[in-house]
Amino acid sequence: MNVEDRLTAIGVGLGAFVILAGLGTLLGLPWTTTEDTAAAAVQMIGIVVTIAIGVVLIALTYADEPGGSLFG
Numbered sequence: 001m002n003v004e005d006r007l008t009a010i011g012v013g014l015g016a017f018v019i020l021a022g023l024g025t026l027l028g029l030p031w032t033t034t035e036d037t038a039a040a041a042v043q044m045i046g047i048v049v050t051i052a053i054g055v056v057l058i059a060l061t062y063a064d065e066p067g068g069s070l071f072g
Contacts (some may be wrong), residue, residue, distance in 0.1 A: 011061030018054030022047050 026047050031040035 008061055012058055015054045015057030015061065018057065019051055020054075022050035022054065025050070 030043045030047075034040055034043075
């Protein structure tokens with residue numbers, strides 16, 4: 001990571017935080033607080049989307065060109 005570019009550090013840090021927040025939510029077993037299967041499914045979808053957002057933030061931070069990504 002280039003320390004001279006502060007936006008790289010912010011992008012990676014924020015992406016890592018979002019991933020850790022999603023994993024922390026997953027480890028907290030949020031589906032045990034509700035008996036409704038649909039609510040538990042929505043919680044799981046939200047957790048997966050949160051982790052995906054963190055991965056995309058990190059991927060966009062390390063993209064070689066503006067508007068690019070590591071995936072394509």
